[in-house]
Amino acid sequence: MADQAYHAMLHQKRLQNIVISGESGSGKTESAKLLLQQLVYLGRAPNRNLEAKILQVNPIMEAFGNAETGMNENSSRFGKYLDVTFTRAGKVTGAKIDVYLLEESRVHHQARGERNFHIFYYLLDGSANTDLQKELNLNKHGYNYLRGALTDNADLKAVHKEMFQAVKNGFCLLGFRLEEINAIYRILSAILHLGEIEFDEVKDEDSCHVHDPESLEMVADLLGITAGDLGLALTTRSVVASGESFVRRHTAEEAYTTRDSLARGLYNRLFRWVVNQVNALLGVSRQAYGDPLSIGLLDIFGFETYKTNSLEQLRINITNEQLQFFFNQHVFTWEQQEYMAEGIEIDIIRFSDNRPILELCLGKPLGILSLLDEESRFPRATDWTFLEKLNSNFANNKLYVRSRSSADTTFSVRHYAGRVQYDVKGFLDKNRSYFSPDLVEILRGSSIDTIRYLYRCMVTKTGHLHVPSLVDGNKKARQI
Ligand SMILES: Nc1ncnc2c1ncn2[C@@H]1O[C@H](COP(=O)(O)OP(=O)(O)OP(=O)(O)O)[C@@H](O)[C@H]1O
Numbered sequence: 001m002a003d004q005a006y007h008a009m010l011h012q013k014r015l016q017n018i019v020i021s022g023e024s025g026s027g028k029t030e031s032a033k034l035l036l037q038q039l040v041y042l043g044r045a046p047n048r049n050l051e052a053k054i055l056q057v058n059p060i061m062e063a064f065g066n067a068e069t070g071m072n073e074n075s076s077r078f079g080k081y082l083d084v085t086f087t088r089a090g091k092v093t094g095a096k097i098d099v100y101l102l103e104e105s106r107v108h109h110q111a112r113g114e115r116n117f118h119i120f121y122y123l124l125d126g127s128a129n130t131d132l133q134k135e136l137n138l139n140k141h142g143y144n145y146l147r148g149a150l151t152d153n154a155d156l157k158a159v160h161k162e163m164f165q166a167v168k169n170g171f172c173l174l175g176f177r178l179e180e181i182n183a184i185y186r187i188l189s190a191i192l193h194l195g196e197i198e199f200d201e202v203k204d205e206d207s208c209h210v211h212d213p214e215s216l217e218m219v220a221d222l223l224g225i226t227a228g229d230l231g232l233a234l235t236t237r238s239v240v241a242s243g244e245s246f247v248r249r250h251t252a253e254e255a256y257t258t259r260d261s262l263a264r265g266l267y268n269r270l271f272r273w274v275v276n277q278v279n280a281l282l283g284v285s286r287q288a289y290g291d292p293l294s295i296g297l298l299d300i301f302g303f304e305t306y307k308t309n310s311l312e313q314l315r316i317n318i319t320n321e322q323l324q325f326f327f328n329q330h331v332f333t334w335e336q337q338e339y340m341a342e343g344i345e346i347d348i349i350r351f352s353d354n355r356p357i358l359e360l361c362l363g364k365p366l367g368i369l370s371l372l373d374e375e376s377r378f379p380r381a382t383d384w385t386f387l388e389k390l391n392s393n394f395a396n397n398k399l400y401v402r403s404r405s406s407a408d409t410t411f412s413v414r415h416y417a418g419r420v421q422y423d424v425k426g427f428l429d430k431n432r433s434y435f436s437p438d439l440v441e442i443l444r445g446s447s448i449d450t451i452r453y454l455y456r457c458m459v460t461k462t463g464h465l466h467v468p469s470l471v472d473g474n475k476k477a478r479q480i
Pocket residue numbers: 022023024025026027028029030031071072073074075076077300301302303
């Protein structure tokens with residue numbers, strides 16, 4: 001496959017794409033790795049260092065974006081598009097990654113039997129009994145965000161240690177500076193300590209206070225901000241009404257939601273920033289040679305159906321529906337049109353067109369996701385009101401199946417790959433992804449360069465960090 005794409009690109013001078021699909025655990029990521037190795041081998045440049053650098057992309061992206069799920073021990077929890085660029089003579093000049101839909105809620109919550117992103121375990125076992133462990137205060141035997149106690153399995157710990165070293169070597173080889181690598185560790189560690197912060201409800205006051213100043217201080221120290229500012233931003237929020245600004249206290253429940261949003265937001269920005277840095281560092285030689293030709297490798301998360309499916313599964317499955325639609329177009333519609341245009345007699349193949357499912361999920365303004373966005377904007381809306389909205393809007397849609405029991409919080413969609421039941425509990429919170437402006441303001445004033453930079457970058461609608469030019473962005477990060 002890699003050879004075919006490479007030769008087509010080289011001889012026809014046309015950009016190529018390899019799209020890998022299949023359900024979770026079917027081997028997409030493993031195939032993408034083999035394809036990348038082969039492409040880099042075919043386009044071997046005199047600069048062998050570049051080849052080694054490109055091959056570091058996968059271990060780093062997997063450490064930060066993959067996790068153990070019920071279907072795959074190394075499941076991709078994001079979509080990855082890796083574009084390998086070549087000169088006209090077919091020599092590799094670099095690579096660019098684009099990432100989609102990171103499953104950020106995994107940072108603070110994992111289903112039973114599942115794990116957080118690999119990098120947290122690598123960091124914990126990789127730093128064990130070192131100065132780094134002391135510096136990051138990572139000496140507990142378990143963390144709330146990792147579903148409690150850590151493994152005692154010596155073999156697994158040894159694998160984590162090895163992977164931690166591999167990721168660190170990857171960063172170094174790509175050209176990340178030591179301060180940058182340390183900032184990454186600090187953010188990861190801050191996230192783990194953040195999950196340890198508990199709040200006590202203040203009776204009859206609808207407010208709360210931080211139970212354990214120790215964890216709060218650790219998080220603040222790691223993020224280069226003050227514990228006072230952080231505590232205030234977790235337990236209160238500034239509200240502007242009728243032109244006046246005042247402070248509203250959080251209930252303990254609101255404080256926990258703010259804490260988890262901060263953890264999610266920190267991880268998401270860190271992930272995007274790592275991608276930006278990798279792209280900038282792998283783009284240097286592309287600037288010298290230009291990148292007239294390229295081969296893209298698309299490796300996304302596979303179709304998922306569990307006992308309980310949430311918004312993450314819905315998003316993943318909709319992405320797979322889109323991919324299926326693309327395949328249908330390519331394999332059936334366009335191919336048949338080409339045959340007919342050339343006057344070749346063919347038996348028209350009937351295929352199941354999944355456009356109506358895409359319409360049900362993505363239609364505007366009346367698709368499931370549009371209705372979710374609409375409902376998320378109403379402060380008083382709940383997961384229940386959202387479900388009622390779906391049930392009434394899709395009462396006559398055969399692809400939408402409402403639950404028979406009115407006490408049930410589920411609905412089902414008849415996807416191309418089969419019927420999947422989704423539970424709406426938590427849909428609104430996940431979709432709102434509320435990140436307090438007070439927290440952003442505090443992090444913009446961090447004493448740590450990388451963290452300050454992360455929060456000064458704009459985030460686009462699709463969640464990408466907006467850096468005007470990748471290389472400039474890299475320069476900027478270095479200047480601050
Ligand atoms: N070519 C291969 N050789 C050996 N083992 C393989 C190969 N492909 C897949 N596997 C095994 O299957 C597991 C799952 O593969 P992989 O992670 O590539 O699945 P995936 O399709 O990317 O799944 P997801 O959608 O969850 O990301 C691997 O960890 C490995 O154990």
